[in-house]
Amino acid sequence: MSIRSYSSILIVVFTSFFLKSEAQILTPEDSLANGLIKRTETTVLSGYGEARYSIDTKRQSAEANLKRVVLFLGHKFSKNISFFSELEIENALVTGSGADESTNGKGSISMEQAFLKFNLNPSTYIVAGLIIPRIGYINENHLPTTFNGVDRPYLEEQIIPSTWREIGVAIYGQATGIRGLNYSVGLTNGLKSSNFSSAEGIAGGRQLGQATKGLNLGLNASLLYYLGDFRMQISGYMGGSTGEEKRVADSLQLNSGPFGNPVMLGEANISYTRNGISARAIGTLVNIRNASDINRAYANNTPETMYGAYAEFGYDLFYHKQNSNSALIIFGRYEYINMNAKVPANGIPNEANRKNYIVAGLTYKPIRGISIKGDYTQIMTGEFNQALIVTPFPRQVFYYKDNGFVNLGVAYSF
Numbered sequence: 001m002s003i004r005s006y007s008s009i010l011i012v013v014f015t016s017f018f019l020k021s022e023a024q025i026l027t028p029e030d031s032l033a034n035g036l037i038k039r040t041e042t043t044v045l046s047g048y049g050e051a052r053y054s055i056d057t058k059r060q061s062a063e064a065n066l067k068r069v070v071l072f073l074g075h076k077f078s079k080n081i082s083f084f085s086e087l088e089i090e091n092a093l094v095t096g097s098g099a100d101e102s103t104n105g106k107g108s109i110s111m112e113q114a115f116l117k118f119n120l121n122p123s124t125y126i127v128a129g130l131i132i133p134r135i136g137y138i139n140e141n142h143l144p145t146t147f148n149g150v151d152r153p154y155l156e157e158q159i160i161p162s163t164w165r166e167i168g169v170a171i172y173g174q175a176t177g178i179r180g181l182n183y184s185v186g187l188t189n190g191l192k193s194s195n196f197s198s199a200e201g202i203a204g205g206r207q208l209g210q211a212t213k214g215l216n217l218g219l220n221a222s223l224l225y226y227l228g229d230f231r232m233q234i235s236g237y238m239g240g241s242t243g244e245e246k247r248v249a250d251s252l253q254l255n256s257g258p259f260g261n262p263v264m265l266g267e268a269n270i271s272y273t274r275n276g277i278s279a280r281a282i283g284t285l286v287n288i289r290n291a292s293d294i295n296r297a298y299a300n301n302t303p304e305t306m307y308g309a310y311a312e313f314g315y316d317l318f319y320h321k322q323n324s325n326s327a328l329i330i331f332g333r334y335e336y337i338n339m340n341a342k343v344p345a346n347g348i349p350n351e352a353n354r355k356n357y358i359v360a361g362l363t364y365k366p367i368r369g370i371s372i373k374g375d376y377t378q379i380m381t382g383e384f385n386q387a388l389i390v391t392p393f394p395r396q397v398f399y400y401k402d403n404g405f406v407n408l409g410v411a412y413s414f
Helices: 003-013 015-021 028-033 246-251 291-298
Strands: 042-056 061-076 081-090 108-121 124-131 166-174 181-189 217-227 230-239 263-274 277-288 305-316 327-342 354-365 370-381 402-413
Touching: 028 042, 028 061, 028 081, 166 217
Parallel strands: none
Antiparallel strands: 042 061, 042 402, 061 081, 081 108, 108 124, 124 166, 166 181, 181 217, 217 230, 230 263, 263 277, 277 305, 305 327, 327 354, 354 370, 370 402
């Protein structure tokens, strides 16, 4: 019997267990994570991927891209010890220095996760290795078949830099006596502030498990609560961001301690699902207290405060069809992001980093694990600060502060 067939049987047999634990069971990886595979030793194969086609209405150009392909390999060593790993290829093609120049490869290969899981009891476990903290919606549960729209919500790429993974250890559990309340606490390596920026925030500062430097640490924690048709979560992160050994940090006049030059992130989200209706909202705030010191050391225009929020509403037009495993979801989402809400005195503000997104479209799911998507995205921003232009006219690319995109995509998970 194939792994996929075996997992399908488990999904049917243990449906009542899923409802009690509020676990998300979408792939064999989820079955392994939730202890639903009963064999003493077994290896699990799973994966996901997505491709997109986007038309820029103002520039009258288009782009087609195999955005990512991810292969999951997991192994259950015993009842209490399992291994999880995901290998990701982004943008289809990776080229080396000796490759044909015409290939213009822009892809990357990376480990998205690689950790051991140790079950302490039926409701508590520890993970150690390259782990993904529970922050926001998309970071932990980022399968492209679980969200509407061809692209991930912009807030959860720009403010919360999904997928955010670091080397560390964490404990996950369910609160005793409070049904539906889950918690997590994790300790990871910190960020690298030399790679922060005004446009991308802290995203470039993720060290992603690749020969991380410095003594900086990051602490993250979350509370996740299921109540009827609602899912509610709050999470936070505080971590150092120097990312250099003490000798280098001293020369830059930056604190090299475990939480030196701290980055603090907090978020809260809520979702509701019932009778074909789905709604969700999230808000998040990032503070980089010593942004002025970081700018002095690296001249990278790091902002002091960033924040954002979005709300989405969807309805499954096929919900009332009897004996149907398919879905056709019509949805709309509004997002507001301010990457430069507060800029230190030695930074340069840029109103183009104050962004509004309106996204509306359809998600068609003919069967479980397949999504065919289409949406229209309108992006509205403030004026681009001319002081930040490096390549003046005529080489400068014209900046549109109001632009629309037509996006088409396909996604799978198994």
